[in-house]
Amino acid sequence: MLKILNLDAGYGALRILKGISLHVAPGEAVAVIGANGAGKTTLLKTLAGVLKPREGQIVFDKQDILGWPSEKIVARGCCLVPEGRHVFSSMTVRENLLLGAYCRRRENDAANLQESLEQVYALFGVLKERSNQLAGTLSGGQQQMLAIGRALMSRPRLLMMDEPSLGVAPLVVRDIYETIVTLKRHGLTILLVEQNARAALAVADRGYVIETGQIVLQGPSRQLSDNPEVQRAYLGKEYRSIDE
Amino acid sequence: MYNPKCETMPREELRQVQLERLQSTLNRVYRNVAFYKTAFDGHGVNLERIKDLQGIRELPFTTKNDLLKSYPYDMFAIPLRDIVRIHTTSGATAKPIVVGYTQNDLRNWRECAARLLTAAGVTQQDVVQIALHYSLFADGFGFHQGAERIGASVIPASLATSVAKQIVIMKDFKTTVLASTPSHALNIAAGLMEAQVPPERLSLRLGLFGGERWSDPLRRQIEERLGITSIDTYGPTEILGPGVAGECHLRHGLHINEDQFIVEVVDPKTLAPVPMGHEGELVVTTIMKEGFPLIRYRTGDITRLNPEPCACGRTFLRMERIIGRTDDLILVRGVGFFPSQIEEIVREFDGISPYFQIILDQEGGLDTIQVRVEISENLPSLDEVKAFESLRLQIAARIKEVLDVEAKVILLEPGSLRQFTGGSERVLDRRPG
Numbered sequence: 001m002l003k004i005l006n007l008d009a010g011y012g013a014l015r016i017l018k019g020i021s022l023h024v025a026p027g028e029a030v031a032v033i034g035a036n037g038a039g040k041t042t043l044l045k046t047l048a049g050v051l052k053p054r055e056g057q058i059v060f061d062k063q064d065i066l067g068w069p070s071e072k073i074v075a076r077g078c079c080l081v082p083e084g085r086h087v088f089s090s091m092t093v094r095e096n097l098l099l100g101a102y103c104r105r106r107e108n109d110a111a112n113l114q115e116s117l118e119q120v121y122a123l124f125g126v127l128k129e130r131s132n133q134l135a136g137t138l139s140g141g142q143q144q145m146l147a148i149g150r151a152l153m154s155r156p157r158l159l160m161m162d163e164p165s166l167g168v169a170p171l172v173v174r175d176i177y178e179t180i181v182t183l184k185r186h187g188l189t190i191l192l193v194e195q196n197a198r199a200a201l202a203v204a205d206r207g208y209v210i211e212t213g214q215i216v217l218q219g220p221s222r223q224l225s226d227n228p229e230v231q232r233a234y235l236g237k238e239y240r241s242i243d244e
Numbered sequence: 245m246y247n248p249k250c251e252t253m254p255r256e257e258l259r260q261v262q263l264e265r266l267q268s269t270l271n272r273v274y275r276n277v278a279f280y281k282t283a284f285d286g287h288g289v290n291l292e293r294i295k296d297l298q299g300i301r302e303l304p305f306t307t308k309n310d311l312l313k314s315y316p317y318d319m320f321a322i323p324l325r326d327i328v329r330i331h332t333t334s335g336a337t338a339k340p341i342v343v344g345y346t347q348n349d350l351r352n353w354r355e356c357a358a359r360l361l362t363a364a365g366v367t368q369q370d371v372v373q374i375a376l377h378y379s380l381f382a383d384g385f386g387f388h389q390g391a392e393r394i395g396a397s398v399i400p401a402s403l404a405t406s407v408a409k410q411i412v413i414m415k416d417f418k419t420t421v422l423a424s425t426p427s428h429a430l431n432i433a434a435g436l437m438e439a440q441v442p443p444e445r446l447s448l449r450l451g452l453f454g455g456e457r458w459s460d461p462l463r464r465q466i467e468e469r470l471g472i473t474s475i476d477t478y479g480p481t482e483i484l485g486p487g488v489a490g491e492c493h494l495r496h497g498l499h500i501n502e503d504q505f506i507v508e509v510v511d512p513k514t515l516a517p518v519p520m521g522h523e524g525e526l527v528v529t530t531i532m533k534e535g536f537p538l539i540r541y542r543t544g545d546i547t548r549l550n551p552e553p554c555a556c557g558r559t560f561l562r563m564e565r566i567i568g569r570t571d572d573l574i575l576v577r578g579v580g581f582f583p584s585q586i587e588e589i590v591r592e593f594d595g596i597s598p599y600f601q602i603i604l605d606q607e608g609g610l611d612t613i614q615v616r617v618e619i620s621e622n623l624p625s626l627d628e629v630k631a632f633e634s635l636r637l638q639i640a641a642r643i644k645e646v647l648d649v650e651a652k653v654i655l656l657e658p659g660s661l662r663q664f665t666g667g668s669e670r671v672l673d674r675r676p677g
Contacts, residue, residue, distance in 0.1 A: 003260060005260075005263070005295070006295040018292055019267065019291075019292045019295065021260070021263055021264045021267055022264055023260050023261075023264065208264075208268075209268075211271075214267075214268075214271045215264065215267060215268045215271065216268055216271045216272045216275070217268055217272065218264055218265065218268050219348070219532070223348045223351065223352075226347050226348055226351075227346070227348060227534065228322065228323075228325075228326035228346070228347075229322065229326070
């Protein structure tokens with residue numbers, strides 16, 4: 001579904017991604033894990049068309065989308081749930097969700113839209129309860145759900161998520177990850193970027209470890225979870241208190 | 245097929261997977277293994293320029309000598325505490341190549357061996373007798389783990405079991421599959437004849453062989469004398485062990501597990517890649533190994549690659565049965581050694597000149613090795629026949645001790661071997677095929 005070859009990207013003189021190659025097969029959930037500043041967000045921003053890459057190849061659904069504007073990429077079925085949610089806080093939950101379907105405005109009739117809304121509400125009951133509430137009044141976890149719901153309104157085939165567990169209460173993280181499992185079961189292809197390696201590897205089929213803009217490890221999630229370097233660096237294993 | 249999704253992967257998908265795995269392996273070895281960092285920097289390699297599989301050609305080769313020099317742990321790409329198994333190569337040299345496996349390496353190895361056994365036609369109904377080294381060498385373990393993985397009944401007979409006992413097990417336990425070296429299979433065949441057990445009285449149907457080069461005539465001989473179908477496998481310990489490649493039931497070349505290894509064939513003299521299908525030295529890059537990754541490792545084995553799709557449905561490339569060796573490594577009954585090691589041993593003895601000759605032959609299908617050495621002129625008590633005999637036996641015992649090879653030692657008059665000073669002249673291989 002998604003194939004990336006030798007992707008190079010950065011900001012100004014700063015080179016962040018140094019030749020990243022990865023792929024996501026249809027129906028797969030793939031996790032990209034790495035420390036803060038490794039290039040995870042830059043990767044997703046580049047894929048979403050927010051950031052223009054310097055070099056490389058991005059093939060989505062057999063089409064080279066390198067350099068495409070975001071709205072065209074979304075319309076093609078590849079949607080990003082950004083880090084930090086970025087919901088429109090002065091708009092209602094419902095309005096936020098409807099904005100997510102903006103790219104479908106031409107094909108949409110009201111019934112279609114309503115159907116999409118109901119699907120999102122079925123997934124996140126709390127959004128239905130609060131559909132007329134201002135998004136800014138939601139908790140961090142609820143805002144994350146709203147951000148995911150908004151992305152789903154564009155009816156993507158590939159959902160990209162940037163740190164869905166960031167700034168969310170641990171219990172809610174579990175809810176969000178359960179939702180990801182549900183979405184995957186419904187056949188949605190998922191590319192997930194996370195510092196929370198444990199959560200991400202638990203739902204993903206495969207994973208990539210990114211370090212200073214390069215992939216240094218890849219493989220089935222189970223193999224990554226069992227890799228001692230991943231365990232030490234990202235899973236908090238072998239932690240010892242100082243006096244030990 | 246053990247893993248159809250992987251083994252029948254379309255070539256285009258495979259190329260993407262290989263490139264991703266190659267790039268991450270390169271990034272990791274550059275960070276973790278001093279040898280590769282020095283080698284890449286020394287060759288002016290910029291890893292970021294390796295943007296496709298052809299890019300692998302910019303990388304320097306790794307030789308057996310490099311691995312020997314890394315003794316014991318310098319080539320490990322992961323701290324020793326994360327290594328869960330250590331094997332070494334067979335007594336090819338005084339100090340072996342030490343190979344470390346992580347938990348994931350063992351898992352992938354099991355998978356590769358399970359694929360190989362399944363491709364050969366082994367199922368969970370089979371009783372698999374493994375007559376291979378279960379020691380420092382990886383041979384026995386590879387087949388063992390793979391056979392357990394597919395649910396076959398595994399008999400770890402090993403090489404510690406005598407041929408006679410091996411045959412009793414084979415008969416009584418109703419062994420259906422034998423895993424061994426080709427020469428040991430002949431030992432067993434000879435034992436069967438001696439014990440007057442015709443192969444029809446066995447349940448044996450399949451043999452998996454590896455660990456040494458074996459000719460087609462030898463192959464036919466093994467099949468006839470044991471009443472089996474034989475399958476050729478390939479897997480040097482330093483690369484993985486059994487499971488790198490193996491024949492499928494069609495037996496037209498060995499499928500290479502290309503999701504784990506990238507192979508090339510190069511001209512052993514110029515080191516330039518040969519055109520697809522041409523003969524040359526096999527070069528292997530591991531793309532999934534964590535403990536002991538190898539980049540462009542020159543195997544010294546001569547073969548050809550076959551890109552034609554196989555009727556079995558596997559999309560992995562096939563390599564031909566090994567045609568020969570680039571170096572002078574001598575393989576006798578699954579044990580490898582260099583002529584220089586014989587030289588070292590010979591030099592230990594007083595009264596023996598440094599000149600020697602190794603003659604390899606076959607007797608009744610079994611490899612024999614004869615070491616001819618020259619008495620030096622200043623040997624005291626020349627007339628003592630007993631002293632000669634004792635010296636002869638001492639040298640043979642020393643060869644057995646160091647190389648684990650049963651050699652016949654012959655003492656010759658001073659001056660009779662002096663002409664054989666060159667490396668290739670010192671070894672005379674009279675074995676057929």
